[in-house]
Amino acid sequence: MIDLVLEVASWISIVAGLFFMLVGTIGVLRLPDVYTRLHAAGMTDTMGAGFLILGMMLQTIEGILHGQDTWWFVLVRLVLIYLFILFTSPIATHALARAGLAGGVEPWTAPTDGDA
Amino acid sequence: MLRAFGLGVTLFAFWLALSGHYTPMLLGFGVGSCALVVYLSHRMGVIDEEGVPLHTTLRMLAYLPWLLKEILVANIVVAKVILSPDMQISPRMVSFRGSQRSDLGRAIYANSITLTPGTITTGVSGNDFEIHALRAADLETGEEQAMDVRCSRVEGN
Numbered sequence: 409m410i411d412l413v414l415e416v417a418s419w420i421s422i423v424a425g426l427f428f429m430l431v432g433t434i435g436v437l438r439l440p441d442v443y444t445r446l447h448a449a450g451m452t453d454t455m456g457a458g459f460l461i462l463g464m465m466l467q468t469i470e471g472i473l474h475g476q477d478t479w480w481f482v483l484v485r486l487v488l489i490y491l492f493i494l495f496t497s498p499i500a501t502h503a504l505a506r507a508g509l510a511g512g513v514e515p516w517t518a519p520t521d522g523d524a
Numbered sequence: 525m526l527r528a529f530g531l532g533v534t535l536f537a538f539w540l541a542l543s544g545h546y547t548p549m550l551l552g553f554g555v556g557s558c559a560l561v562v563y564l565s566h567r568m569g570v571i572d573e574e575g576v577p578l579h580t581t582l583r584m585l586a587y588l589p590w591l592l593k594e595i596l597v598a599n600i601v602v603a604k605v606i607l608s609p610d611m612q613i614s615p616r617m618v619s620f621r622g623s624q625r626s627d628l629g630r631a632i633y634a635n636s637i638t639l640t641p642g643t644i645t646t647g648v649s650g651n652d653f654e655i656h657a658l659r660a661a662d663l664e665t666g667e668e669q670a671m672d673v674r675c676s677r678v679e680g681n
Contacts, residue, residue: 428599446644447644451641481544515656517614
């Protein structure tokens with residue numbers, strides 16, 4: 409029973425991760441300039457990677473319940489990977505945005521925005 | 525001194541979690557490399573409130589679940605925007621005032637803003653945060669204020 413719950417939850421999570429990856433990619437293609445595209449790129453490494461890692465963690469927990477004792481290490485590593493993503497990805501995004509501003513790229517504004 | 529010890533213990537716990545080999549020789553190498561890192565950090569002068577912010581650990585752990593929830597909510601908002609056929613976006617550069625008292629707190633706040641899709645910190649000078657927002661309307665929900673308060677709380681005294 410618990411196997412089924414873990415398996416289903418894990419696949420829901422992996423599909424959600426793929427969904428956010430896909431939407432992030434569509435966003436990078438659809439949005440108009442470098443700054444707005446960074447918002448879409450941010451989705452892939454926060455929720456995209458996040459849900460994929462959560463899905464893998466659930467798979468690992470299932471393995472541990474089946475006596476794979478060494479999989480504890482995998483679980484710990486998955487948590488650490490996500491923590492490192494949380495610490496490093498905003499810095500990369502920030503650096504890209506700053507590079508754009510330093511290079512004189514004007515942020516795109518909607519043509520309908522009179523007061524921008 | 526206490527901070528250097530804390531750094532050593534944290535590094536060794538990290539080493540234990542990643543290694544998986546617990547023979548006396550390898551454990552010795554682990555202890556040795558952790559001691560070397562602590563020594564080098566000491567020489568570089570980075571063992572201080574900012575380099576080893578162990579005093580914030582518990583408050584940081586309390587903050588993370590809230591941050592993850594915010595990230596999830598913001599992701600769904602941005603996903604909706606991207607998938608809508610007419611893509612209603614109104615990008616703006618806006619300025620925010622943070623209430624943090626240390627560079628560490630400001631870094632936590634700036635990174636939290638960037639982590640939530642829809643807002644990116646493009647610059648920090650003093651307590652002024654320059655933010656690029658995907659939709660100006662989303663900024664008026666008070667989420668940034670809530671985040672500011674929580675980041676100041678993580679920073680402690």
